[in-house]
Amino acid sequence: MAKGTIKQDSGFGVAQLILLVSILVLVIFVAWPVLLILFNAFFVDGSFNYRDFYAVLTEPETFQALKNSLIIASMTTIGSTIVGTFFAWLVTRTDLPYKTFMKSLFLVPFMLPSFIGALAWKMLLSPNSGYINKFLMDMFNLQEPVFNIYTYMGISAVEVMYLFPFVFIQVCGALERMDPTLEESARISGAGLFTITRKITIPLVMPSIMSGALLIMLYSMAHFGTVAMLGIEQGIYNVPTLIYEKIHQSGGSFESIRTGTVLATVLVVSAACIIWANQKVLSRGHYQIIGGKSFRPMELKLRGLRWPLLIFCLAYIGFTIVLPTVVIFLVGGVSTYGLPLTWENLSLDNYKYILFEYDVTRDAIFNSVALGLAAALITMFAGVIISYVIVKMKVRGKGILEFLGMLPFSVPGSVIALGVILAWSGQFGINLYNTVWIILVAYIARYMAFSLKANSAALEQVHDSLMEASRSCGATMWQSLKDIVIPLVRPGMISAFFLIFLPALRELTVSIMLYAPTTRTIGVAIYTLNEDGETVMSTALAGIALILIVVGQTLINHFTKKAGE
Amino acid sequence: MEDIIKVEGVCKAYGDHKVHEKLDLNIKKGECFTLLGPSGCGKTVLIRLIAGHETPDEGKIIIDNTVVADSATGEYIVPERRGLGIVFQDYAVWPHMTVTENVAYPLKMEKRPKAEIDQLVQRMIEIVGMKGLEKRLPSELSGGQQQRVALARALVADPSVMLLDEPLSNLDANLREEMRFEIKALQRQFGITVMYVTHDQEVALAISDRIGIMDAEGKLRQIGTPYEIFERPADLFVFKFMGIANFLKANKNAGKWCVGTGSQEIPWEGPTGNAAEWVCGFRPSDVAINREGQGLKGVVKRSNFLGNTMDYLIEIDGEQLRTEVETHEAITQNLMFKEGDELFITFRALHWFDAAQLKEVEEF
Ligand SMILES: Nc1ncnc2c1ncn2[C@@H]1O[C@H](COP(=O)(O)OP(=O)(O)OP(=O)(O)O)[C@@H](O)[C@H]1O
Numbered sequence A: 001m002a003k004g005t006i007k008q009d010s011g012f013g014v015a016q017l018i019l020l021v022s023i024l025v026l027v028i029f030v031a032w033p034v035l036l037i038l039f040n041a042f043f044v045d046g047s048f049n050y051r052d053f054y055a056v057l058t059e060p061e062t063f064q065a066l067k068n069s070l071i072i073a074s075m076t077t078i079g080s081t082i083v084g085t086f087f088a089w090l091v092t093r094t095d096l097p098y099k100t101f102m103k104s105l106f107l108v109p110f111m112l113p114s115f116i117g118a119l120a121w122k123m124l125l126s127p128n129s130g131y132i133n134k135f136l137m138d139m140f141n142l143q144e145p146v147f148n149i150y151t152y153m154g155i156s157a158v159e160v161m162y163l164f165p166f167v168f169i170q171v172c173g174a175l176e177r178m179d180p181t182l183e184e185s186a187r188i189s190g191a192g193l194f195t196i197t198r199k200i201t202i203p204l205v206m207p208s209i210m211s212g213a214l215l216i217m218l219y220s221m222a223h224f225g226t227v228a229m230l231g232i233e234q235g236i237y238n239v240p241t242l243i244y245e246k247i248h249q250s251g252g253s254f255e256s257i258r259t260g261t262v263l264a265t266v267l268v269v270s271a272a273c274i275i276w277a278n279q280k281v282l283s284r285g286h287y288q289i290i291g292g293k294s295f296r297p298m299e300l301k302l303r304g305l306r307w308p309l310l311i312f313c314l315a316y317i318g319f320t321i322v323l324p325t326v327v328i329f330l331v332g333g334v335s336t337y338g339l340p341l342t343w344e345n346l347s348l349d350n351y352k353y354i355l356f357e358y359d360v361t362r363d364a365i366f367n368s369v370a371l372g373l374a375a376a377l378i379t380m381f382a383g384v385i386i387s388y389v390i391v392k393m394k395v396r397g398k399g400i401l402e403f404l405g406m407l408p409f410s411v412p413g414s415v416i417a418l419g420v421i422l423a424w425s426g427q428f429g430i431n432l433y434n435t436v437w438i439i440l441v442a443y444i445a446r447y448m449a450f451s452l453k454a455n456s457a458a459l460e461q462v463h464d465s466l467m468e469a470s471r472s473c474g475a476t477m478w479q480s481l482k483d484i485v486i487p488l489v490r491p492g493m494i495s496a497f498f499l500i501f502l503p504a505l506r507e508l509t510v511s512i513m514l515y516a517p518t519t520r521t522i523g524v525a526i527y528t529l530n531e532d533g534e535t536v537m538s539t540a541l542a543g544i545a546l547i548l549i550v551v552g553q554t555l556i557n558h559f560t561k562k563a564g565e
Numbered sequence B: 001m002e003d004i005i006k007v008e009g010v011c012k013a014y015g016d017h018k019v020h021e022k023l024d025l026n027i028k029k030g031e032c033f034t035l036l037g038p039s040g041c042g043k044t045v046l047i048r049l050i051a052g053h054e055t056p057d058e059g060k061i062i063i064d065n066t067v068v069a070d071s072a073t074g075e076y077i078v079p080e081r082r083g084l085g086i087v088f089q090d091y092a093v094w095p096h097m098t099v100t101e102n103v104a105y106p107l108k109m110e111k112r113p114k115a116e117i118d119q120l121v122q123r124m125i126e127i128v129g130m131k132g133l134e135k136r137l138p139s140e141l142s143g144g145q146q147q148r149v150a151l152a153r154a155l156v157a158d159p160s161v162m163l164l165d166e167p168l169s170n171l172d173a174n175l176r177e178e179m180r181f182e183i184k185a186l187q188r189q190f191g192i193t194v195m196y197v198t199h200d201q202e203v204a205l206a207i208s209d210r211i212g213i214m215d216a217e218g219k220l221r222q223i224g225t226p227y228e229i230f231e232r233p234a235d236l237f238v239f240k241f242m243g244i245a246n247f248l249k250a251n252k253n254a255g256k257w258c259v260g261t262g263s264q265e266i267p268w269e270g271p272t273g274n275a276a277e278w279v280c281g282f283r284p285s286d287v288a289i290n291r292e293g294q295g296l297k298g299v300v301k302r303s304n305f306l307g308n309t310m311d312y313l314i315e316i317d318g319e320q321l322r323t324e325v326e327t328h329e330a331i332t333q334n335l336m337f338k339e340g341d342e343l344f345i346t347f348r349a350l351h352w353f354d355a356a357q358l359k360e361v362e363e364f
């Protein structure tokens, strides 16, 4: 006789439980720290006080930082948009030689953390000791240095070098996916290439350009590394660096925390505005572009400019990527900063020293790798469960989860760090301050959104009926997750892992606010060693970091290619 | 016999779209029940409700005397505890598992011994004709082959109730016939209750003990044995859904029912009831034609040779109908007509329907 009979139900709402736990995790790790910031910014002694908020905001120092953030972000955005759009157009819409190769070459700047780039440019272009400045002064017998990197212009230029791929990727994508019939029909009706570009192409890719520009704006406003490396010495602070300075110097006094929270609030609000604007822009541009399909777009014949433009592109890469990298490795090889970079002066001693003997750097490498692994693993698993609730489960209240999940996207790193300090330094019973755990907690908050995004994308591909089929075959929800869902989203999980591990490895903004003497990360060690005048050690460590990043990136490419097969 | 599945007053809506309203349905233990209805009428939704992948907004579902979902009390039993075997409309075979692993999964969930699993899986794979393909992944199978894996997976653990959502839609005619006998045989052999969803009325007539006809609004128009459904359709919708149908408008002329606006009396008992207007319906196979003699006089408008049968379009007093005669019979009985030929028509079966229904059916 048939065996399947109905078993009595335990009447236990697993779905509700998971939802509740997911919400709790996101609230504790993400929402609560942010709420604490808002609370501290607006409430003084337990009562609402916006006047105080305004007062802090208009202090000369804070006001200047706000202005600086805006100036640097605007310049960076404009620069990156021009550079990114130009190169995107070159590699998609012209007959530039070696286009595919050049396209991948323009993504390389993503691999170079901008604070390491800033460190290199500091050594190349600082007014007094920069190698290029010295070279030019010797060469032409000048009394004054030619370049000064410690300026708005210098800071923005360095940011542009390492941020323009944001625009580049967006615009490349739009140009590649654009419906060719739109252009073709314009051509048939007799329009010239210039008219088509102006009337059809540009309006169509404008949303993507705008969206890339807004992303850079968001990033640059909240960007710590470059400004810290190049600005602080000259008293140029932006919002994140001022928050850092306040918290760092005053050892967490009430006044500084308050200033920090007020500045952080401004960051959060502007980030929210930017993200909102971005959503608007993207939703308007969507219907015009055909998704997914590749086609052969109309190409502009560069004719005589083909090779000169290729050389220009290569020179750009050489100047912005190769030169700084080479300088990092060379300076990392000399015994004292300032020695001429000649063959006799170079050795591997520094590298050996920082890898095997010097506590600070050894610890830093260990900390970064351990933190990166832990954060990546935890957020990967938490992310898959939470995105499962968001994408697949039909329970009421998952809207909250969606909102909470997207929150970290709009919360800059320094804000998260400040929030974590407020939440986890003992006021609420748990004190993680000065331990490595507080950095881990902050990393989880910061990278959860990455994991949610990668995992949601993977889960969308897993049709509901696959899970329903296993449930009807007698598997419990957990069993089905284990047997069906997890194996199918594994590629997404792996990519989430690397999406978190690699940025965590090079992280500076968050850990700089949270480190203690024994809990430096690679980024913190590079930064603090440089600040303490140990330039060669700092640079050698930066070299090691670059090697780690390249190896990691190679692994990602390997895995994602495998997953795609 | 006792009811194994009871659907009582179930309502289900997605947003504003009410798929089911106050639906009642009972399925008897051990029977093969077929749910027949046009695309989008809510068949899959009903299956999902019974299987527990959806919960009813209102109403109650009872399986084997256990309430599995009740909107009033909030009772809900999870799918894995309902003991059902399901074939999903989109197969839902797991893309990361081989054919064997897919089929073995329900048995693994029951923690059966390995040897038994192997043996049962092997048998089931043979039954569905997938021998030799055991090691393949679904991506290496055709749509029909995937469907057979889904069927094997649903059958392998001998569930007491099977819900089959278009399980044969992607198979070729031969295989479909074979599989439908297989399903029927398994159902008889093990006394399984089968709820079979399809819009193929031929399959429905062939395998069902009872058939339910659902209309586009999700309302059950008639439930009955294949014979009842075919011979005594409750209304015009059911009649039309069960195959090609002819309808002749009728008018009452001096107490007699005549075709169209003419004065030839329809050679069948008149309707009883009080509809404003009537139509009579009949299948092409229920029409008998003659060169001369009794019946309605008509003219052949079009004559089609279809191989086995001759297909005629006939006009009677402004109304048209289609009929078919076996080619062999047509030749021996002198029933090969050309366009323009006159003939006489009688009926073997005829149903009266409210003419208002015709409009409603034609609309959709
Ligand atoms: N999850 C859902 N969300 C919103 N609407 C749905 C959902 N599932 C089904 N519907 C709607 O309910 C109606 C019935 O769908 P259902 O899948 O049951 O049709 P069906 O009878 O199985 O049709 P077919 O024969 O084509 O499979 C359709 O109009 C469909 O759009």
Ligand SMILES: [Mg+2]
Pocket (backbone or CB within 6 Å): B043, B044, B045, B089, B165
């Ligand atoms: Mg269906």
